[in-house]
Every structure is written in C-alpha cells, then in structure tokens.
Amino acid sequence: MVDSYLIEIRLFGKAKSETRELIYQTSRDYNIRISRPVPHITLVGGFGTNDEARLIRDFESVSREYEFVRYVIEGIDTFPNAGVVYLDVQPSPELVAYRKELRDRLQGYCSLCQYDKKEPFEFHSTVAMHLNRDKAEEIKRSINHDKRYGHRMLRATLLKNGKILSEYDFCLERMLNRENVLSKQVLSETFEKCASEQKSQQVFITSDLHLGHANIIKYCxxxxxxxxxxxxxxxxxxxxxxxxxxxxxxxGDLSYDRNSYTDSWLRKLNGKITFIKGNHDESNSIELLDHMIIEFDGFKFYLTHDPTNVPSSWDGWVIHGHVHNNSHDYDIQRKYPYINYDKKTVNVSVELTKYRPMKLSTIVKQMKEEKQISKKVKPEKRTENILIRIAKLVASKLKLL
Structure with missing residues (x-):
C-alpha cells in the first residue's frame, strides 16, 4: 500500500461544531453516506512521497515562517464537475503565500495532484462530495447557511493515511506529535497563549517599505x-x-515620494511608532531619530537604518534595514542576511521578513535557537566547510570545475 499524505487546517470552536452539524444535516436530508466528519480546509494533497522525514522537516520549516495567518469562511458554492458542495474560504494574503510555499517546497519530491498546482487555488471546506452535478446544485440551493467565521490559523495538520502524523502550532510556535495533538492540556495551552497575545502589548520591528516607489519592485x-x-x-x-x-x-525609508508623503502614510498604519530616519524620510508629525538603543529579553540592540553607521565600540546586537539583500555583490548579501549570528546583526528590510513587521520576541527566539545550533557544530568542521566553499568558489572563477 502506498502511503497518502495531506496537509490541512482543522476548524476550531463554533466554526467546527456548526460546520459538522451542517454536514450531518445535509447527509440526512439527501441520504449521503459519511463517516465521522472532520471540518477542515485542505492545503496540499493527497500526495505520496518516499521521504517522510524530509516532508516533516519541510512542513515545520515553512510553518515556522508564519504567525498571523487569517481567513474568513462565508457562503456556499459547488465544484459541479467534481460533484462537491463546499463552504467558501476567503484567504488572507498570508494564507495564500503559506499554501504556495508549502506546495513549492514539496513538489520536488512529492507526487502532488493537478489541483495542487492550479493557480489561483480555490480554498474551501467540503460539506458534501461524490455527487452528480444536478444533486450538487440542488443541495447548494437548499442549504440555508448565512454564517460567517473569521479565524486565525492556530494549527496546521499533516496527515498520513487519514490519521494525524504531526501538527505545527502557530501559537506555541512548535511541532506537536500525535500524542500532543490529541492532548486537551496542550490544546488548552494553545488557547491560553493565543488569548494572552491578543491582550498583551506586542513589540514589532520593520524597515524599508518604500511605499509609492514603483522601481523598487524591479530592483528588489x-x-x-x-x-x-x-x-x-x-x-x-x-x-x-x-x-x-x-x-x-x-x-527608515517608509516612502519614496514627496516629503509630505511620509506623514500621510503614517496615518494609515497601526501602532505606537518610533521612527528611525532612513535615506528618504521627512516628517512634520513624528520625531525622526538617528538611532536608538533598547533592551529586550536580556539583549541590547542598536537600532539604525544603515548598519555601516554603527559605532565601532558597540559590542551588542544591531537591528537594521537599508540592505535589501538584492545586491549583485555576493559579499554584501552574505554579510547582511536576515540574522548573522557571527556579526550579531539582524536585517529587517521587508524583503527578508515576508513584507510584514516582525515580532521582536520571535527574532530573539530565532537568535537563541541559532546559538544552540552553533554550539553543537565543531569548530574544525565549520572551518573545513568554509575552506571547501572558498576552494570551490576560486576554482569556479578559474573555470577549473
């Protein structure tokens, strides 16, 4: 038997209970045979693979890049050719990007279905399936469902042969094995963390939106x-x-237009904003600072637009923008990635943060994780790898390889 995998979002709360009741009611009214329904939104699958370990790693790796993924469920529709009646899902741009990144990561070694590759992908939650066209349209017309659910994605689920293999919890920011997925205590922790985040004041950081700058699309x-x-x-x-x-x-570099434009964009943005001046900023409504030093979770950070402006005496971490990581100079790209642990720099230009502000707590967590990884790597091994890379680079330049 070939194993079948699926990645989905399982509904919670009222959306789950009311959608499940709608499925039961529809099956009773139209004599449709069903097993115990699990209301969900399929993201990728079903598909097969010979590398389950890699699948789990990629599922976790992609999921870790996302935090606030929202969607709305509203309305009834059909896929007439497939004989499916479904609740329509209106995805946020983050959900669209998350699903696409999962698909792109997996398609090299997983046998994806044709509809996984179709764009735009049609997000939905199935109510009834395996119907002929007329029956599907009849059910659609008869269902009286005027509910609207606005949700944040709490977990994404990876299934194997219809059973939960693992889940990624976006509130707890970690993978869960099957035992933890089914644990009511862990689920309670998820809800508590989510509720706590909604109540508490969060700290975010970002740079280089370049609003109004048409050419930045091409440049970067x-x-x-x-x-x-x-x-x-x-x-x-x-x-x-x-x-x-x-x-x-x-x-810095909020907009790239007339001087007064900075203030008009600021009025559109949420949050209590502290503004470090970039190359293109002028404002009559907010103080523009040259730099700022803050402390957070035991770390000291020097906040600046251009990382080359940091005093040589500074020995803490630097968070900066300015470098969009689009330079043709390989040395610049290598020097200013998202996080450079050796140089103690964090680049929050939007191209490196999925075009949204980053939670400072998330950055610190990633810094700590990288520190733990680096401790496990033997210095001589790291040196050897660097030397090999340099040798290959030189050889390629000399066209010896």
Missing amino acids: NRPFKDVYDMNRALVYNWNSTVRKDDIVYFL
Missing part, C-alpha cells in the same frame, strides 16, 4: 503587479499584524 524583485498592488499589500500586512496599542520600531 518584489512579488507585486505594480506600485498600487504593493502599497495595498504592505499596508494590509502591517495592519493585520500590528494592533493600535502595539509598539513598532520602524528603521
């Missing part, structure tokens, strides 16, 4: 159709992540 290969699409997406990403009372450290 940003994934937007045009400047209007970019402006809408960046403002949406900011306001869907940051609440009005959250703290935001912005590290």
Whole structure:
C-alpha cells in the first residue's frame, strides 16, 4: 500500500461544531453516506512521497515562517464537475503565500495532484462530495447557511493515511506529535497563549517599505503587479499584524515620494511608532531619530537604518534595514542576511521578513535557537566547510570545475 499524505487546517470552536452539524444535516436530508466528519480546509494533497522525514522537516520549516495567518469562511458554492458542495474560504494574503510555499517546497519530491498546482487555488471546506452535478446544485440551493467565521490559523495538520502524523502550532510556535495533538492540556495551552497575545502589548520591528516607489519592485524583485498592488499589500500586512496599542520600531525609508508623503502614510498604519530616519524620510508629525538603543529579553540592540553607521565600540546586537539583500555583490548579501549570528546583526528590510513587521520576541527566539545550533557544530568542521566553499568558489572563477 502506498502511503497518502495531506496537509490541512482543522476548524476550531463554533466554526467546527456548526460546520459538522451542517454536514450531518445535509447527509440526512439527501441520504449521503459519511463517516465521522472532520471540518477542515485542505492545503496540499493527497500526495505520496518516499521521504517522510524530509516532508516533516519541510512542513515545520515553512510553518515556522508564519504567525498571523487569517481567513474568513462565508457562503456556499459547488465544484459541479467534481460533484462537491463546499463552504467558501476567503484567504488572507498570508494564507495564500503559506499554501504556495508549502506546495513549492514539496513538489520536488512529492507526487502532488493537478489541483495542487492550479493557480489561483480555490480554498474551501467540503460539506458534501461524490455527487452528480444536478444533486450538487440542488443541495447548494437548499442549504440555508448565512454564517460567517473569521479565524486565525492556530494549527496546521499533516496527515498520513487519514490519521494525524504531526501538527505545527502557530501559537506555541512548535511541532506537536500525535500524542500532543490529541492532548486537551496542550490544546488548552494553545488557547491560553493565543488569548494572552491578543491582550498583551506586542513589540514589532520593520524597515524599508518604500511605499509609492514603483522601481523598487524591479530592483528588489518584489512579488507585486505594480506600485498600487504593493502599497495595498504592505499596508494590509502591517495592519493585520500590528494592533493600535502595539509598539513598532520602524528603521527608515517608509516612502519614496514627496516629503509630505511620509506623514500621510503614517496615518494609515497601526501602532505606537518610533521612527528611525532612513535615506528618504521627512516628517512634520513624528520625531525622526538617528538611532536608538533598547533592551529586550536580556539583549541590547542598536537600532539604525544603515548598519555601516554603527559605532565601532558597540559590542551588542544591531537591528537594521537599508540592505535589501538584492545586491549583485555576493559579499554584501552574505554579510547582511536576515540574522548573522557571527556579526550579531539582524536585517529587517521587508524583503527578508515576508513584507510584514516582525515580532521582536520571535527574532530573539530565532537568535537563541541559532546559538544552540552553533554550539553543537565543531569548530574544525565549520572551518573545513568554509575552506571547501572558498576552494570551490576560486576554482569556479578559474573555470577549473
């Protein structure tokens, strides 16, 4: 038997109970045979693979890059050719990006279905399936379902042959094995963490939105159709992540237009903003700082726009923007990645943070995780790898390879 895998979002709370009742009611009214329904939104699958360990690693790796993933469930529709009646799911840009990144990561070694590759992907939660066209349309017309559910994705589920293999918990920020997934205590921790985050003031940091700058799309290969699409997406990403009372450290280059434009964009953005001046910022409404030093969770951070402006005497961490990681100079790209543990720098230009503000607590957690990894690597092994890479680079330049 070939194993079958599926990645999905399982519904919680009222959406789960009311959708399950709708499925039961529909099956009774139309004599549709069903097993115990689990209301969900399929993201990828079913599919097969010969590398389950890699699948789990990639599932976790992609999921760790996302925090605030929202969607709305509203309305009834059908896939007439497939004989499916479903609740329509309106995805946020983050959910669209998350599903696409999962698909792109897996398609090299997993046998994905054709509809996994179709764009735009049609997000939905199935109510009834295996119907003929007329029956599907009849059920659609008869269902009286005017509910609307706005949700944040708490967990993503990886199934194997219909059973939970593992889940990624976006509130607890970790993978769960099957035992933890089924634990009511762990689920309670998830809900408590989510509720605590919604109540507490969060600290965010970001840089280099370049609102209104059409050419930045080309220069930095940003994934937007045009400047209007970019402006809408960046403002949406900011306001869907940051609440009005959250703290935001912005590290420069908000817009690239007339001087007065900075103030008009600031009025559109949530949060209590501290503004570090970039190359293109002027404002009559907010103080523009040259730099700032803050402490957070035991770390001292020097906040600046341009990392080359940090005093040589500074021995703490630096968080900066300015370097969009699009340089043709390999040395610059290597020197200013998202996190450079050796140099103690963090680059929060939006190209490196999925075009949204980052929680400072998330950055610190990632820094600590990298520190633990680096401790496990033997120095001589690291040196050997570096020397090999240098040798290959030199050889390729000399066209010896």
